[in-house]
Amino acid sequence: MVDPKSQWQADLDLIRDAARQAGELALGFFGNAPEVWWKNEGASPVSAADFASNDRLQSLLLAARPGYGWLSEENDDDAARLQSETVFVIDPIDGTRAFINGDKTWCVSVAVVHRGRPVAGVLVAPALGEEFWALADGAAWKNGEVIRVGGEASEAPIAIAADEALVKRFEPAFRDRVHRVRHVPSLAYRIAMVADGRLDGTVVKRNSHDWDLAAADLILERAGGRLVDLADAALIYNRKDVTREMLVAGADHALELLLPYLVEHPAG
Template sequence: MTAVRPSPDQWITDLELITIAAKAAGEKALSYFRKNPDVQWKNEGRSPVSEADYAANDILKEKLLTARPNYGWLSEETDDDEARLGCDTVFVVDPIDGTRAFIAGKDVWCVSVAVVHVGRPVAGVLFAPALDELFQATLTGDAQKNGAAINVRAGVDSTLRIALAEDAVGLLEYGYRTSVSRIAHVPSLAYRIAMIADGRIDGTIVKKNSHDWDLAAADLILERAGGALFGLDGQPLSYNRPNVRHTILCAAAMPALPALIAASQGLEGH
């Protein structure tokens, strides 16, 4: 049976809900910021997680699932429950995207909250409390930053501002590489994509093994600002699958995206 798609009004209501929750979680995380929060290591010592991550996650889970008990739940800081796979609509959450930056006392981290319906985001919020920045989008209307409409950079001059790892530059197609100015590392992946949405940079290449929670909210914000986040196959992402990891991805304004994808094919396998 085909899932019944709720009206756009439902996603606008959900946007209001996730905005309130993201702000509350962000303010809670901010109360730990630059105060030496306790830090643990997960994923065999590869990823840090702080007490602020868990505190923000608790707030999000309580506020969101209390309001929408029929929605599924996927969060970086909650043990995965396969029950989410039976839900048409799911909250996809990263309580602090950019935990390493948070621990280091750097401002570029954010709370990322998306509503995903049948595999695609339909409402998304990024809240960067240390920067006092709020990004929002639903399936209708413009993406917004602090209440004002945002758009990808209109027109592209001879030099493209692309955020990518230093070791990836040499793997780009040569002709494309010569037109690129590399942007230094942005510690939050979600925020990096938001920087494309508001026109500060032109694109990014995302290394393999990013997760649904890093991407879902930013994906929608970028889409509504005139850009897209695609795999090297030129297809949009599908969320809330059994495997929440992704392969190499490219994000840019729509007119610039095909060339970025074509130039990035050499990264596959690295």
């Protein structure tokens, strides 16, 4: 019988290599005006680089693990994944708007989800020369160094990434307790910034998807933080519905401040 820990390590090695290859492929399109289409009634862009990255990941990963399910932003969803205990959850380019606009904060996001929770995850940000990864029951890593969420700073406002309109709706007394930082288009990369301590937390608006979250969720968890819904519950993946309500990611001290406020002020 295969030891699950050795299996997840083998999976992590596999997805790191595949994500690097997909990232290198996407980087060849970056800054070169790739063809762009619009989906979701014109709300979301997708580029030739997204499709190329997705094709590379799909060919590498499913050839190596033909028994795993598949969930990717750039494939039609196949309900057969719901019968699989273990599933690849993929965003071939998280932050496509940034990619198209020449902003380097985009990444390839790949996770292995087993029985509803990620057990291996990697984010590759080739334009930044950064790679994050984590394994269930292991540490979180960035470019070969272990990372941890930031500790609580006495008296200083917490640094959060959140939509400007959302922060403007915060009551003045609460707004003084938070410092909004520049918006980062890639949700996965934004959560990674919490994992390595550059941010204390981030508020995730409604309508994020599992492929935006799964790899970053594990990286944040292994760095000492959490990604939760407004009931303070961890996310379960590989459900029929892959769309999420409002979420919060952060170190404990940020969650202790943000969660009660967002529950009490659901419109804000």
